[in-house]
Amino acid sequence: xxxxxxxxxxxxxxxxxxxxxxxxxxxxxxxxxxxxxxxxxxxxxxxxxxxxxxxxxxxxxxxxxxxxxxxxxxxxxxxxxxxxxxxxxxxxxxxxxxxxxxxxxxxxxxxxxxxxxxxxxxxxxxxxxxxxxxxxxxxxxxxxxxxxxxxxxxxxxxxxxxxxxxxxxxxxxxxxxxxxxxxxxxxxxxxxxxxxxxxxxxxxxxxxxxxxxxxxxxxxxxxxxxxxxxxxxxxxxxxxxxxxxx
Amino acid sequence: xxxxxxxxxxxxxxxxxxxxxxxxxxxxxxxxxxxxxxxxxxxxxxxxxxxxxxxxxxxxxxxxxxxxxxxxxxx
Numbered sequence: 001x002x003x004x005x006x007x008x009x010x011x012x013x014x015x016x017x018x019x020x021x022x023x024x025x026x027x028x029x030x031x032x033x034x035x036x037x038x039x040x041x042x043x044x045x046x047x048x049x050x051x052x053x054x055x056x057x058x059x060x061x062x063x064x065x066x067x068x069x070x071x072x073x074x075x076x077x078x079x080x081x082x083x084x085x086x087x088x089x090x091x092x093x094x095x096x097x098x099x100x101x102x103x104x105x106x107x108x109x110x111x112x113x114x115x116x117x118x119x120x121x122x123x124x125x126x127x128x129x130x131x132x133x134x135x136x137x138x139x140x141x142x143x144x145x146x147x148x149x150x151x152x153x154x155x156x157x158x159x160x161x162x163x164x165x166x167x168x169x170x171x172x173x174x175x176x177x178x179x180x181x182x183x184x185x186x187x188x189x190x191x192x193x194x195x196x197x198x199x200x201x202x203x204x205x206x207x208x209x210x211x212x213x214x215x216x217x218x219x220x221x222x223x224x225x226x227x228x229x230x231x232x233x234x235x236x237x238x239x240x241x242x243x244x245x246x
Numbered sequence: 247x248x249x250x251x252x253x254x255x256x257x258x259x260x261x262x263x264x265x266x267x268x269x270x271x272x273x274x275x276x277x278x279x280x281x282x283x284x285x286x287x288x289x290x291x292x293x294x295x296x297x298x299x300x301x302x303x304x305x306x307x308x309x310x311x312x313x314x315x316x317x318x319x320x321x
Contacts, residue, residue, distance in 0.1 A: 159302060161305060162302070162305065162309060163298070163301075163302050163305055165309070166305030166306065166308055166309045169308075169309070170305065170308055173312075207313070208294075211294075212294070212295075212298040213293075215295065215298075216295070218299070219295070241298055
């Protein structure tokens, strides 16, 4: 039982490419990522071909999803965050698909710590780029005079990476334990029962973690983009509170 | 193996803090929604962020416990 669990925790190599005498190992997470890419590209083609001014059928679905995501990020970022939307939405779609891959019998790529580390790295580089674009490189360099900002550069990607990895791995381990418990302890093959747990661990937790990862990236971005003047911020907050109360 | 398992168990004790933290946050959120139902949306988003940040400590404990078992237990 313990060996089976340990086996599940390892990152497997799907196949090895022999190129110019070099052996390049291709990890399983990479292959699953290719599958996700193919699925997402296919879905994008299906949903966006033949767009009309008055949406019907499938266009309604995709407009609903994109509109919801747009609103979600614009509420946090404000109007000037519009040019960063495509990156944030791509990130949330990829992570959501990656976490849901466990449902279809694939190993979720986010179970590999290298994938989450790369995602956290991309996110934090993007936050720094947004800072430079919004305020200029001089102010960016100046921000490092504050040691807290230097520390943030290390702790933020680390916590983003570990949170996603730990949650996906935790869900994976619990699901494996449930399956093992049914077959070895009780003696009946688990049919139907894991579905209940899968609904929580794979669907709910997976989507929530995707949301939280991108949400925190967006929060870091707002922090990097916001103005130093407190007067303007307070006014904006008061305005927002007034509109939400209406 | 016994002492390694004990070490992993101690690492997972971080879950206590996360449980208490999320419990307090949820209690306060329900209270404030009851007092001000119109601010439901704002309260929910800040509750989710708070829960995610509090939960992180439990996840760190879990990751470290797993690392202890994998790194030390396989020797």
